[in-house]
Amino acid sequence: MQIAKQLEALRGDLTQQQVADRADVSKATVSRYEDWTNTQKIVPRTVRVLCDALGAPSEVRDALVALAKELDEPGWWVGKVPPWMTPFVSLETEASTERVFSSAYIPGLLQTRAYAEATHLALEPRATRETVRASVDARMERQKVLTRDPQPNAGPLRLWVILEEGLLHRQVGGPSVMAEQISHLIEQAERPNVDIQMLPYAQGAHAAVSSFVLFGDGHGAASAVYVELLKGGLYFHKDPELGDYIESFERLCSQAASLPDSLKILAKARKEFA
Structure with a gap:
C-alpha cells in the first residue's frame, strides 16, 4: 500500500x-x-x-x-485466505493501529477458534470441514499481530473495537461457545494494546449502518477503510469516503459505553451463559 x-x-x-x-x-x-x-x-x-x-x-x-x-517474498497469507481477503491481511500486517466497528460478528482478531469455526459454517454451509479448518487456521494466524515483536514491526497492533451489544446475545455456536468467546473478550480487553467498547441497546440509533475497519499508519492516522460486504468488501483511502468513516467511528466512540462500563456489560453477558 x-x-x-x-x-x-x-x-x-x-x-x-x-x-x-x-x-x-x-x-x-x-x-x-x-x-x-x-x-x-x-x-x-x-x-x-x-x-x-x-x-x-x-x-x-x-x-x-x-x-x-x-515484499518480494509473499506474505504467509498468500494461498491461505481468499483472494478478496489478501489486501485486507496485507493492510492489517502493515498497520500500526486498527479501529473496528462490528454489528454482525465478533471481529476476527478477537475470535476464539470455536466461534470462528461457527461463523465460517454459517457463512459457507457447503464448505468442507478441511476448508473451514484452513480458514480458521488463517484467522488464528492473523491474531499474531496483537502480540508481534517490536522488530522489524512497530510492535503489537493497537486495536480499538466497538461492538454492538446484540453480538453478545446471538448464540453463535451455542451457549458454551459464547461463554468461552465472551470470557476471551474480557481477557483480551486486559491487554494494553486492546480497547473494547460496547454499544448498548439503550443507545438506540447510532452513527453506522454496517461493519467497517479503519487501518492506521505509523503515525496512527487512518490510511484506509474497509467496509464489509457478504463476501469481500469495499476499500477507500481518500476523502470524502475515508473522512466519513473516521467521523463515524469518532461518533460511535462517543455513543458507546466507557471502557470500564463495557467490561461490566461483558461480565453480565458472560453470566447468562454460565
Missing part, C-alpha cells in the same frame, strides 16, 4: 499514460502499481523505473525499492 500511495502522490498532475510513456511501460502497469489492492507481484526494478520517470528524490526512490524487495 505504501508503494502505491507514494507513486500516486509523486505522479501529481501527470496522467498515467504520460508516466507510462516516460517509463516505457504500459499504462496498465502504472495503474497496477498505483492500485494498493493489487495482489500481483511487485517488481523492485519496475518500482525504480517508475520512480525515475516521476522524478522522485533518490532517497524516496531507494526507500520504495527497498520496500519492494521486502
Whole structure:
C-alpha cells in the first residue's frame, strides 16, 4: 500500500499514460502499481523505473525499492485466505493501529477458534470441514499481530473495537461457545494494546449502518477503510469516503459505553451463559 500511495502522490498532475510513456511501460502497469489492492507481484526494478520517470528524490526512490524487495517474498497469507481477503491481511500486517466497528460478528482478531469455526459454517454451509479448518487456521494466524515483536514491526497492533451489544446475545455456536468467546473478550480487553467498547441497546440509533475497519499508519492516522460486504468488501483511502468513516467511528466512540462500563456489560453477558 505504501508503494502505491507514494507513486500516486509523486505522479501529481501527470496522467498515467504520460508516466507510462516516460517509463516505457504500459499504462496498465502504472495503474497496477498505483492500485494498493493489487495482489500481483511487485517488481523492485519496475518500482525504480517508475520512480525515475516521476522524478522522485533518490532517497524516496531507494526507500520504495527497498520496500519492494521486502515484499518480494509473499506474505504467509498468500494461498491461505481468499483472494478478496489478501489486501485486507496485507493492510492489517502493515498497520500500526486498527479501529473496528462490528454489528454482525465478533471481529476476527478477537475470535476464539470455536466461534470462528461457527461463523465460517454459517457463512459457507457447503464448505468442507478441511476448508473451514484452513480458514480458521488463517484467522488464528492473523491474531499474531496483537502480540508481534517490536522488530522489524512497530510492535503489537493497537486495536480499538466497538461492538454492538446484540453480538453478545446471538448464540453463535451455542451457549458454551459464547461463554468461552465472551470470557476471551474480557481477557483480551486486559491487554494494553486492546480497547473494547460496547454499544448498548439503550443507545438506540447510532452513527453506522454496517461493519467497517479503519487501518492506521505509523503515525496512527487512518490510511484506509474497509467496509464489509457478504463476501469481500469495499476499500477507500481518500476523502470524502475515508473522512466519513473516521467521523463515524469518532461518533460511535462517543455513543458507546466507557471502557470500564463495557467490561461490566461483558461480565453480565458472560453470566447468562454460565
